[in-house]
Amino acid sequence: MRAMVYRGPYKIRVEEKDVPRIEHPNDAIVRVTLAAICGSDLHLYHGMMPDTRVGTTFGHEFIGVVEEVGPSVRNLERGDRVMVPFNIFCGSCWFCARGLYSNCHNVNPNATAVGAIYGYSHTCGGYDGGQSEFVRVPFADVGPSRIPDWMDDEDAVLLTDALATGYFGAQLGDIVEGDVVVVFGAGPVGLYAAKSAWLMGAGRVIVIDHLEYRLEKARTFAHAETYNFTEYDDIVVHMKRITDHLGADVAIDAAGAEADGNFLQHVTSAKLKLQGGSPVALNWAIDSVRKGGTVSVMGAYGPMFSAVKFGDALNKGLTLRMNQCPVKRQWPRLFEHVRNGYLKPSDIVTHRVPLEHIGEAYHIFSAKLDGCIKPLVVPSAG
């Protein structure tokens, strides 16, 4: 089969690989029909995530058709059209039993602090991902869902992470009616978080970024008020000015480990790997939220320490909430919202590329060329 393969930082290519096999009785093999490149894939691509091995296939956002099932699989059959949440989880451990699917204890031998994710380094379990013609899906009775007949492929693939995570980010903000919500980062997750904040009754939604084309999307797609931080000497002061000197009620960090805006922080984290991630966006969130407010963290960060302004968070009495999204728990409600037209996930898709051109797609996405917000990858199989 053809698959995207990591060759070292900033280098990937498409190679011929063995089709994955059933390795556990509850595995399924899925033929991928559509995949996406995620902003967090860029952390891997840039060599920021520990134990990202040469030869790995990335891709934790994908949908496909069941090709083969293991002997203990009951809920899926060959030929089923399925969407697969980015988390791999067993459904029965202490954490899964409490709905913490992103924190499953039974699927990632390499770490206890992180769950398992498709195509996301050995730190996340050492599984291959879906930017490929076929992928192994463990716990096929637990993770995947059949795609509803009425749902488009492009909407379905965005529900496997980006939309679910954005909604989850807004949800962690514990928004009450009339809240001022500020979102740092207008990538896919930030756009969806901003849009979701309205569903939860926000009174005002503000989005901060430095890329004009993404801010434009935040205005049209997410109906948000937007600011380009490069136009302000100090974006935190500006946030205070426009919120009656109180600050926002809820701040959402949807930028994560490679946040720009501070050269030193960016270089020590993204370039020199001395931090688990550039805390620029997170620190802006801590500084911009009002005392007693809530900071929700949706951006991806590596396992190492980052220079986070913990003292400010303490002194301001903030609630910090964060997790990777337990995608499958979000689906029933999000399906309703998509069906009702409140959320149209595929509106943010800008690029559709064949698997063979995935190297260019990564560069375009990483360098933010060509107005790129969300690239989809179409494998040629089938």
Place this chain on the structure above:
Amino acid sequence: MAYTREKPSPIESRDQLRARIPGWGVDLDPQDRPSVPKLRSEPDGNGAHWDFPERQLEHRPRERSVEHAFLTPVFGTTCPARGVSGLMRKAAYRRYSEGRAAHWLLLLAADRVDAWESHVRSFLTLRPDNPITETGVLSEFSHHGIASRIGKRRADVGHQLLDPLIVAGPWVVACGVAYSAIRSIAGRRR
């Protein structure tokens, strides 16, 4: 106003928001939000029909965090540890918990070694690494590389100048070292 007790009055009323934003307030009640409350499972189960899953066979020794009691019942099998980077990775897993910086720094160092080992190995195959096609840098010409950056007040343009350095730098250094080594050997012969 922050200096008195009143909450600032909202910019838009409920009705204005409802009119402007499709679906405004449909999840006003936290009970309508998924995964509320935390630490509660789906009442009708999640598809797991086991208390403890069957265990995947360990065909070759699989490294694991020292924080785990045993190898998890399911694990990824891609890219087994090999070469010098493999020894470093195994040492990181064997010796240090996830709480130790040494664990992660050793793994990151192993990643760099792995990249180099793999480059070298690729020259022994029919498909050596190609730094031009594999970085996707040719898309700079086909996808508005300059127009996407110039005059756009992007914060990342300065940082992006570092990227080619990080990618090409080690190659340039390696070529320089190789060149001077060949010259000094040639010089000694003379």
